[in-house]
Amino acid sequence: MAKSKTPKVIGVEILKKNGLNVDKLIKELVFNASVEFTAYYYFTLLRANCTGLEGEGIKGIIEDARLEDLSHFESCIERIYQLGGTLPKDATQFIKMSGCEFLQLPKNPTDLKSILEKCLKAEQGAAVNWDRICKMTHGKDPATYDIAKDILAEEIEHESWFLELIYGRPSGHMRRKYPGERPHTKKHSRSLDSL
């Protein structure tokens, strides 16, 4: 099909009129998507290395957080394209931009304390990332804000799970009903429903 000239996108125009820097938002969303995607991969490795009797319970918590990171990645994609952005063509560039190397397996790969500390650091970083998007979009872009605040709600839950495991700080949480439940972001990542 022949290419038509650049279309007028009202969904983006209104955001600019609302005073939103759309290019900056796209950059932040692609960065956050890369962090979620890479964290999903590294959490897979970390979960696999939770061995023994003690590791068995931790494995389940990491699995809940891991599958919700995949949901966070999925939750970004449609919005990035609606805003006029794209994901990078080069997957290695996408992974690199996340800066998640700190999530690689510890020296002793099955050291549970080190694994938990890495998980906590990842959750805390993610909470800061999504809070930044909440601040950028609040009162200007309700569609992106809705996604960001739902992801943030899950990151705060994940942080509290790992704080409990490391420090004994009560989180008040009950386990998810099933892995991948994603109570806040389910509506943004419906592509995962058929799994």
Ligand SMILES: [Fe+2]
């Ligand atoms: Fe996440």
Ligand SMILES: [Fe+2]
């Ligand atoms: Fe998380």
